Amino acid sequence: MTDPVSLPPFQPWIPFLTLLKREILRFLRVSFQTLLAPVITASLYLFVFGATLGQRISVLEGFSYAQFVIPGLILMGIINNSFSNTSSSLFMSRYLGNIVDLLVAPITPAQIILAYTLAAMVRGMLVGAVITLIALGFAPLPWIHPFLCLLMALLSSFLFAQFGIIAAIYANNFDSLSMFTNFLLLPLIYFGGVFYPVSILPSFWEALSRCNPLFYLIDGFRFAILGVSDNPFWLSFGAAAILAAALFIWAGVLIATGYRLRN
Amino acid sequence: MAVAALKIVHLCKNFGATLAVDNISLEIAPGEIFGLLGPNGAGKSTTINMVTGVTRIGSGKVSVFGYDSRADSLVTHRLIGVMHQEIVIDHFFTVDQAIRIHAGYYGLRDDPRWRRTLIERLGLVPHLGKPLRELSGGMKRRFMIAKAMIHQPRLLILDEPTAGVDIELRRSLWEFVREINDAGTTVLLTTHYLEEAEKMCGRIAIMNRGKLIALEGKETLLNRLGGRRITVTLTEAPPPVLPESLMAQSCLLSREEKRLTFFLSGTCAVGDILRRFHDCGLGIADLDLHKPDLEEVFLQLTSQANGTDAGRTP
Numbered sequence: 001m002t003d004p005v006s007l008p009p010f011q012p013w014i015p016f017l018t019l020l021k022r023e024i025l026r027f028l029r030v031s032f033q034t035l036l037a038p039v040i041t042a043s044l045y046l047f048v049f050g051a052t053l054g055q056r057i058s059v060l061e062g063f064s065y066a067q068f069v070i071p072g073l074i075l076m077g078i079i080n081n082s083f084s085n086t087s088s089s090l091f092m093s094r095y096l097g098n099i100v101d102l103l104v105a106p107i108t109p110a111q112i113i114l115a116y117t118l119a120a121m122v123r124g125m126l127v128g129a130v131i132t133l134i135a136l137g138f139a140p141l142p143w144i145h146p147f148l149c150l151l152m153a154l155l156s157s158f159l160f161a162q163f164g165i166i167a168a169i170y171a172n173n174f175d176s177l178s179m180f181t182n183f184l185l186l187p188l189i190y191f192g193g194v195f196y197p198v199s200i201l202p203s204f205w206e207a208l209s210r211c212n213p214l215f216y217l218i219d220g221f222r223f224a225i226l227g228v229s230d231n232p233f234w235l236s237f238g239a240a241a242i243l244a245a246a247l248f249i250w251a252g253v254l255i256a257t258g259y260r261l262r263n
Numbered sequence: 264m265a266v267a268a269l270k271i272v273h274l275c276k277n278f279g280a281t282l283a284v285d286n287i288s289l290e291i292a293p294g295e296i297f298g299l300l301g302p303n304g305a306g307k308s309t310t311i312n313m314v315t316g317v318t319r320i321g322s323g324k325v326s327v328f329g330y331d332s333r334a335d336s337l338v339t340h341r342l343i344g345v346m347h348q349e350i351v352i353d354h355f356f357t358v359d360q361a362i363r364i365h366a367g368y369y370g371l372r373d374d375p376r377w378r379r380t381l382i383e384r385l386g387l388v389p390h391l392g393k394p395l396r397e398l399s400g401g402m403k404r405r406f407m408i409a410k411a412m413i414h415q416p417r418l419l420i421l422d423e424p425t426a427g428v429d430i431e432l433r434r435s436l437w438e439f440v441r442e443i444n445d446a447g448t449t450v451l452l453t454t455h456y457l458e459e460a461e462k463m464c465g466r467i468a469i470m471n472r473g474k475l476i477a478l479e480g481k482e483t484l485l486n487r488l489g490g491r492r493i494t495v496t497l498t499e500a501p502p503p504v505l506p507e508s509l510m511a512q513s514c515l516l517s518r519e520e521k522r523l524t525f526f527l528s529g530t531c532a533v534g535d536i537l538r539r540f541h542d543c544g545l546g547i548a549d550l551d552l553h554k555p556d557l558e559e560v561f562l563q564l565t566s567q568a569n570g571t572d573a574g575r576t577p
Contacts, residue, residue: 008341008414010370018367026355097351101410104315105368106340263278263318 015107016115023119027085034081034123035130042077042131046070049195050138059197063226066139071222072194075156077131079217082124082157083185086116086164091177094168099261109256113165113248120161121154128153141225148233149224155240156217160185162247169254169261188214193222199230213243266329268293268418268449269314274323276309283309284321285473291418291466293328296440296450298464298481300457302565305470307453308348311422315345327418341369344416348423348453350403352395358382359391362409369414381409384439386432401428408436412443419443421452425459437463457558461485471565484560492553493533497521498546506543509536521548 027034050066057065093099102112135141143149163185171177192214198206209215220236223229229236255261269291276284284306291297301307312318314325316336325332327339353361362378382388385405390398398406408424421440425433437459444450454460460467467484469477477484493513500521513525513536527536533552540547 006417007338008369008371008416010341011372012370014370014372015368018364021367022353022356022364025360029355096354097349098353100317100347100351101353101365101368103317104340104343104345105365106337106370107368108337258319262316263312 010106015105016111019102019107019112019115020118023085023089023115024122026089027119027123034085035127038077038081038127039130039134042073042127043134045073046131046135046138049073050135059200060226060228063228064139067141067226068197068222069195070135070139070141071225072192072218074128074131074135075153075218075221076189076194078124078128078153078157079160079189079214080185081127082120083160083164083167083181085120085123086161087168087171087177087180088164089119090116090165090168091171091174094261095174103258103262109252112255113162113252116165117158117161120164121157124157124160125153128157142227143225144227145224145233148237149221152217152221152224152237152240155237155244156221159213159217159240159244159247162244162251165251166247166254169251169259188212193218193230197230213239216240265293267291267326268295268328269297269451270324270326271310271314272324274310274313274320274325276306276313276318276321282473284313287323287470287473287475289468289475289478291449291451293417293449294444294447295466296444296452296464298460298467299451299453299470300460300467300561301453301470304472306473307470308422310470311345311347311420311451311453315343315420316340317347341414342417343420344411344414344418345420346407346411346422346424348426350400350407352398352403352406354394354396357392357394358387358398358406361395361406362413365410366413371414377415378413381412384435385409386435401432404428405432416448418449418451421450421454423453423455425454425456433459457561469561469564477564485554491527491533492516492524493527493536494522494524494551494553495540495547496549496551497523497540498548501545506539508539509543511539 046066049069053065058068059065060068090099093102167177167180171180191209192212193209198209198215198219201209216231216236216239219229219231220233220240223231223233223236253259267290269289271287271289274284274287275282287306287310299307299310309318313320314327314332316332316339320333325339327342330338330342332339353364356364362382363373366373366378382391385408387402387405387409390402395403395406404424404427408421411419411421419440424436428436433456440450440452440463450463452460452463461481464481466478466480468475469484498521501518501523505515505523511531513527513531516524516526518524525536527533537547537550
């Protein structure tokens, strides 16, 4: 007979590992949408800016336009997919109601955030790696600081995974979730210096661009690959790290308090 | 004294101006099968959601086997298995994958023997490889029961487990619940099928409009109406006007040829009425005594509560 007061067997890291596995399986199950589609989109950009325009224009001395734009395109793929993974998965769980499976389970808020974040980073880095491989066919890259390049990619992925969690919790419906993507994420990316160096802008717009956190991520990532940037690397890394920490705390508070998750 | 499997003290919850749960207190002993009944909107699911952590506790306290549901939530979550009323499934996975994932959420390494037992007893074996979204409503409910039991909880909460489920599964489910209860699992169940509660539960609480209006042993609750219905079949047709002595402490409900149906008040013993028939020279061929069932008690209690509780505000 079961002793009614004894606790069932429990391995504290299994809930975290299970959620991580579940999140990775989830995006692999719909890999056409989660992996293939972003790679095709990035490939189209690479074709336009690498094979056609890229050989004819230059915005940075010593580098072709293709070489300039590729770091931004890689990071754009990482950012978009890290954001999409956490935002769509968590929002769908809220929408379909299966978030209760986590709310009633012995899993800590920290484990929930880490599992969602790591899965998003796996997806973001996978997409980034494939885009990188394709990009190598369009232009050679010097890879000046490979370790810093990996560091900025991981930091950017982490940051936007947190942003995805926050968006999924605040979104009331699919429409408002897409507003985060279309009216916040995309403008930040496009005005963050993916396609042009911010230093060529008129001073007002350059100053405004410097308020865009994406500018620091892209600039730092570009520095790690090409060795040139608008900012010193420490400034780009520091700004990204502070923002990532702030968003992590924000997402942590939302999950820990069950904001919009528990009634 | 054994620590209560579930102890709820002065539990309250309001959603805006609506008081969903109004100062509920109850205790469930280890090993009990406890029924929580009430009409739709009574506050049963909100109470259960506060116990399981899906809904924040407004005020009051919940403890599970002595562990506080807020301070020791990770422990209480391990002790509780819950099947929610709403069908909630993860559309991305098959039945087998989803059950394994759910076991993982509870910190369990795979326990193939128990998993196999569950899926066999719940008739899920032929559906293991199917995506959850392709299951019928009844099958989804079976899957949800498997999820609730996968970590062999000490307190199993079943919120309307048999809603929309065929008779065969209902029967086999209750058999299974009895078995795991015999093995030591405490069960809290809500159901709209009052005959199921009557058959399964030792004690029953009835909620109405957020309040607990009854909490008693099943027998005590069934005796609450304080009366019985008695149908007497006489050897000969009775006279057109029945003797007055027969009508004391009873009320004639119907009369057809040799059959008379009375409602006896709680103070009238059956022996007394039989003697009165004998004294009046009326021979009895057959006798049928009907005690009130849970449905009658339930309806009486909730209608009384509705009558006295109208216009309540938090």
